[in-house]
Each structure stands twice: as structure tokens, then as C-alpha cells.
Amino acid sequence: MELDKRPPGDGGEGCLVGVVRVPVKIVALIVVLPVRVVWELLVAFGRAARRHVLGPLSVYVLQPVLRGIGRVLTVLLKLVFVWPWAGLWRYLLVPVGQGVALVWRGLCDQVLAPAGRFVTGYVLRPLGEALAWLGRGGVRYLLAPLAKGALWIGWVLGMTLFVWPWVALWRYVLDPVGRGVTWLAETVYRYVLTPIGHGFVRLAIAVFRYLLRPVGLGLAWLVVALYRYLLRPVGLGAAWLATALYRYLLAPLGQALAWAWHVAGRIVRAVWRAVRLVGWVLVGWPAAQVYRHVLTPVGHVVRDVWRTVRTTVREVRAEVRKALLGGPAREPARSRARTLGSTTAVGETPSAPEISWRKRG
Template identity: 65%
Template sequence: METDKRPPGEGHGGGDGCLVGVIRLPVKILAVLVVLPVRVVWELLVAGGRATHRHVLAPLYVHVVEPLLRALGWLLATLLKLVLVWPWVGLWRYLITPVGRGLAWLGRGAYAYLLAPAGRILMTYLLRPLGAALAWIGRGGLRYLLAPLAQGVTWILWALAMTLCVWPWAALWRYVLVPVGRGIAWLAAAVHRYVLTPVGHGLLWLAAAVFRHLLRPVGLGLAWLVAALYRYLLRPLGTYVLRPIGRVLVGAWHVAGRILAALWQGLKWVGRVLVGWPASWVYRYVLTPAGHAVREVWRTGRAAVREARATVRRALFGTPPVEPTRSRARTLGSTTAAGNTPAPEISLHERQG
């Protein structure tokens, strides 16, 4: 069975199902009676609006409305200047500025011819002599009154500070801490001279005697004993007993390793013969063909289900509308239709597989 080379919409009665044929006629009637008149009226309104905007509203705005708006803006700006700007400019220019200049001229004249001479006279004949007299009085009071008073207060404070803070600590240091410290130093020197020094010399002599007459002979004896034990007992024991035993144990270890390796190889061979080869044979000659058969059955059943589902869909809804063969099969950027080339002859089972 070869595939059909014709498009799905050709040779099958249009490919429309019964349900699509029942719904399509009322929809076409509704589109002709309602949608088409509404679309025509909408297009007429759009065209009329564009023509009105291009030939009426735009020239009216350019030649009438825009000049009127510009004239109105200029008029409003002029009125605002007349009402809000120019009165304040005239007031500042013709009233405030001349009045300010006159007041400044009067102020400079009053300062130059009235206030400055009066100030100089007042400073020369009143304030300066008064300041000199007050300074002389202040210097005399400071020299003959405040200076002795300050010296007396300073001496009193110094005496109080020495009495309360310095002299008690000085007396404590001189009459208590210094004698006590000297007594403690004399006692420490006596203890060091007559107690610690003889005791230290005695301990040093005792330690030297113990080291010379006890520890050194004992240490020498222990060293000789250890050397003798190593020479006459431990070294012969290691040479003639422990070393041969170690060599025997190492050889036994190597022999046991070889025996275990041989046993492991034998077990591996037995496992391969008894388990591996039968399992490989079962997988290759039983499970693999069974799996291929199950896969073919599954593919065939799935293809049958797809074909039945497609048949039901075509019976209910029909095939979707398709383009003509030449326009649908034409390649991008080419003038030759791809449908002119013969289709490969492939069976349905080969496609599904």
C-alpha cells in the first residue's frame, strides 16, 4: 500500500465533515447580512472622516484658527504687561529710584557735615579723656588694692593646700614609711645573710654530694646493665630467633597471598561458567527477540490507534483547509514549485516504523 501523493483536500469531497457542513451555511448567511453591511458603512465613515480632515479641518485650522489663537495670545500678553508689569516698572523707575537716590544723597551729606564732626568732637573732648581717667583709676586700683588682695588669697590657698594635701603625706613618708621600710630592708638583709645564704650553700653541697656519690654511680650501673643486656641477650635474640621467625612469617604471607589469588581466579571462572555464560545466552537468544517482538506489537497498536483517531476526527470535523499544491510547496526565494519533483514511494508501514 503506497501513500497518496494528492493533497488532503483533493479527491475526497472537500474534506468537510457533517458537523462543519451544518454550521458553515448559517455562518455565511450571518456574515453576508450583518458583517458585510457594517464593514461597508465603517469604511465609508472612515473615508469621509479622512477627506473632511484633509480638505476642511486642516486648512481651516492653518488659515483661520491658528492666526486667531496667535492674535489672542499676543493680546492677552499685552494686557498682562499693561496691568501687571509696566505699572511696577514705572513705579520703580520714576518714583522709588529717584527717592532712593535723594535719600542716599541726604544720608551722605548728613554723615559728612553733621555726624562725623560731632563724633570727632565727642571722641576728642569727652570719650577719650573719660577713658584715660577710667584706665588710670583701674591701674591704681589693680596695683594698690586688687594685687595685694590676690596675693593674700593665693598665700592662704597655698597654705591650706600644703596643710591638707602635702604636709600629711610628707610626714607619713618621713616618720612612718621610711623607718618601716628601713627596718624591713635590714631584716631582709639579715635573713638573707644569716639564714638563706647558709641554707643555700648547704643545699648546694647536699645536691652535689647526692649526684656524685649516689645518682652518678646508679646511672653508670644502669647504663652498664642495659648495654650488657643488649649485647649478650637482646641482640643475639633478634639475630638468631626473631629475624628467622620474621622471614618465615613473610614467606608464609606471600604463599597465602598466592593461594588466595589462585582461589579467587578459580571462583571467578566457576562463576563465569555457571552464571555469566547462561545469563548471556538467555539475554541474547531469549530476552532480546522477545523485546523486539513486544516493541513491534506496541508500534503496530499505537499506529492503529492513531489511524482510528484520525479517521474519527475527519468524520466529525473534516480536514483543515489547505493551500493549493503549487503555492504551498513553493520554496522560499525560488520560482520553481517543489511539488514538481516525484514523491518517494514509501509504504505506510515503513513510515510508521
């Protein structure tokens, strides 16, 4: 029996899945498959029957039969529901209605119209004229005087209660008081407020003319003189000084600093290249040679020794486990996970061909 190299649980299925899947497959094979086959046969048979039997039968047999039955039912329905009512309407109700209309027209023309004309001409019109004459007489000789008296009394009461008191109040109280107040206001305005206002205006004009205007002119002249004889010369001198300082001092100094910075950069680059070359000659190249010709071979030797020792330890451990526990020796889960299920590490070249435990035994 060879060593099992596949880790347990890698893509396998549990016993519960197998127990459930096998009965389901058996039921599907015994029950579902026959039912589906029968269903497909019935569907195919139905399509063929509809296409080759029911279609021509409905065109050449069912449609003429149904058409004849429809015509018979139409005639029966007309015979039962249409023709009796049409005959009743045409031969009974229409003549009866025409006779009733003729009788009613004759009754209206021969009886009701003369009776209406007689009642209107000899009863209602004289009664209306009498009532109208009585109404006109009552309005003219009774209601009109009463209405005029009521209007006169209402006018007198309205004037007494609502007009004359307010007219008297306006005429004898408010109008004299208003005229007195108006005269007093005009007098105060004419002889008090007007002189005071004129005095304030003259005072303001005098203050502006003899105080504010000279002060303003003096301040304006002072500002102009200060700008012309002090600020402008000072500003021009400062501008000339700044221009001269920039042109003859700052610009040459800046150019000299830029040239010095450029030269210093070249010197620093040259020094850095020299330092880097010296460092490579003194440190880098010897270190590279030591790594290439000393450390790399030593590392390869150590790696080969370590692989050999690890392989030997694994084989001894597997032999011990087989001797103690029995059964085929298997690689531990940790090593198997690290080497993806192989018997050697990643990139390891086995020194001997793989053999089974059976061949070793």
C-alpha cells in the first residue's frame, strides 16, 4: 500500500452526503425518469393530435356544425324574444297610442279649449280687473298717504336724532374751535416759528460762510501743500532710493548668490561622486565579492545540509510512528500544509526516488 499523498478532507465528501445522495439518485432513476418520459410522450402525442386530427376536424366538421347551431339558436331567440314584442308594439301599442292621442286631441280642441276660453274671458279677466282696480285705489288713497306720513315722520326723527345734533356740534363747537386753533397756529407760525427758522438759516449760512468754508479751504490748501512739498518729494526720493538699491545692490547680489549656488552645486555633486566611488571601491566591491564568492557557496552548502537533515528526521519519525502505532506512515498536517501535500519541501530535489512502504518492508 503506497503512502497517501492527498491531505484528508481535500475535495472529499462526508458520509452524510453519500447516504443522502445515493437514495435520491435511486428515487430519481425509478420514479422521476419514467414520469418525465411518459409526460414527454403525452406532450408529443397531444401536439401531433392537435396538428393532424383536431385541426382538420375543427375546420371541416365542428365549424359547419357550430355555424348551423348558431343560426338555429338565433332564429329561436328571435322567435321567443324579438318577434312577439315587435308584433305587440307594431299591431297593438302603436294603434292604441294613436287612438288615445286622437281622442286627447279632440277633447282638447272641442271641450277643454272652449271651457278655458270661457273661464278666462268671463270669470278670471273681470275678477283680475276688479282686484287691480281695488289695488290701485287702495294704494292711491290709503297706502300712499300712510307711506308719505311714515317717510315724513322718519325724516323728522332721522334729522332730529342723527343730523341736527352733529350739525349743531360742528357749527357751534367744532368749527369755532377749529378756526381758533387755525388762527393760533398761523399766528405762532408767522410770528414765532418763521422768525426762528429764518434766524437758524441765517446763522447756518453765516457759520458756513465765515467759519466752515475758510476752515475747509485752509485744510484743503494744507493737504495740497503737504502732498506737493512733503509727501510727493519723500515718495519720489523713496522710489528712487528703492530703484537704485535694487539695481545697484540687490540685483548684483542676487546674481552673485545664484552663481555661487550653481558653483556650489557642481562642487557638491563632484564631491558626492568621488565619495560614492571611494565607498564602492573600499566597501561595496569587497562586500559584493565576499557575498558572491564566500557567503553564497556557504549558504548553498548549509541549505543542502539542512534539507538532508530534515528529510532524514522525517523518515526516522515516520519509521518510529509505524513501529509504534502501525499502519502506513503519513506526513504531519503542519508539513503537509507547508509543502502543499508533497513529501518534500518547496523547491527541494529528492536525493532518492520515492518508494512505497511495501517495497521498503
